[in-house]
Amino acid sequence: RKEVEQDPGPFNVPEGATVAFNCTYSNSASQSFFWYRQDCRKEPKLLMSVYSSGNEDGRFTAQLNRASQYISLLIRDSKLSDSATYLCVVNRGGAGNMLTFGGGTRLMVKP
Amino acid sequence: TAGITQAPTSQILAAGRSMTLRCTQDMRHNAMYWYRQDLGLGLRLIHYSNTAGTTGKGEVPDGYSVSRANTDDFPLTLASAVPSQTSVYFCASSDARGGGYNEQFFGPGTRLTVL
Numbered sequence: 001r002k003e004v005e006q007d008p009g010p011f012n013v014p015e016g017a018t019v020a021f022n023c024t025y026s027n028s029a030s031q032s033f034f035w036y037r038q039d040c041r042k043e044p045k046l047l048m049s050v051y052s053s054g055n056e057d058g059r060f061t062a063q064l065n066r067a068s069q070y071i072s073l074l075i076r077d078s079k080l081s082d083s084a085t086y087l088c089v090v091n092r093g094g095a096g097n098m099l100t101f102g103g104g105t106r107l108m109v110k111p
Numbered sequence: 112t113a114g115i116t117q118a119p120t121s122q123i124l125a126a127g128r129s130m131t132l133r134c135t136q137d138m139r140h141n142a143m144y145w146y147r148q149d150l151g152l153g154l155r156l157i158h159y160s161n162t163a164g165t166t167g168k169g170e171v172p173d174g175y176s177v178s179r180a181n182t183d184d185f186p187l188t189l190a191s192a193v194p195s196q197t198s199v200y201f202c203a204s205s206d207a208r209g210g211g212y213n214e215q216f217f218g219p220g221t222r223l224t225v226l
Binding site for chain 1 (some may be wrong): 142144146151152153154155156159169201205207212213214215217218219220
């Protein structure tokens with residue numbers, strides 16, 4: 001079983017739609033959580049951190065459920081520019097700030 | 112600021128040859144990392160360095176070596192390349208002194224093909 005699992009998609013949605021991605025992680029000792037965005041043939045970039053209380057940044061909302069060990073990302077009012085791969089990322093803790101990446105969920109927003 | 116730079120951008124390498132992928136950051140981050148990204152497998156950590164002078168093995172270290180002589184540079188060396196090392200390689204850095212919620216910043220990647 002992978003340490004961080006995501007549905008690879010693709011999720012094909014029309015502009016303006018609301019779309020949600022989930023991610024599960026296996027290590028209950030994981031300490032911090034993130035969503036990164038990766039555009040085709042580019043490097044990953046931090047989209048948002050995911051806190052226990054949940055957090056929102058504009059059209060993006062992230063939630064963490066430690067009991068069930070899953071993380072979610074909700075995108076409202078999808079834009080064409082949201083088309084990308086979204087990576088669920090977990091920091092297991094310990095020295096070095098090492099991250100474990102999920103395989104990514106591909107989103108394609110269509111006009 | 113440049114952030115993180117990697118060189119070369121891409122390379123075709125004959126099997127059995129050696130190669131060093133270069134990575135330089137100008138953010139004075141203490142921690143640096145090398146990942147490889149393969150279709151269907153996501154990013155996997157090869158080696159990391161918590162601070163200059165120290166290195167550690169990640170998830171897939173075999174066939175690779177690193178050094179961290181100073182804060183800014185973290186080269187990755189393939190001593191004798193094999194076709195399974197064909198991949199996209201990303202270097203990253205972070206200020207890892209403050210706890211778990213530290214962003215990792217990535218370089219633009221090096222696309223390596225081993226024939």
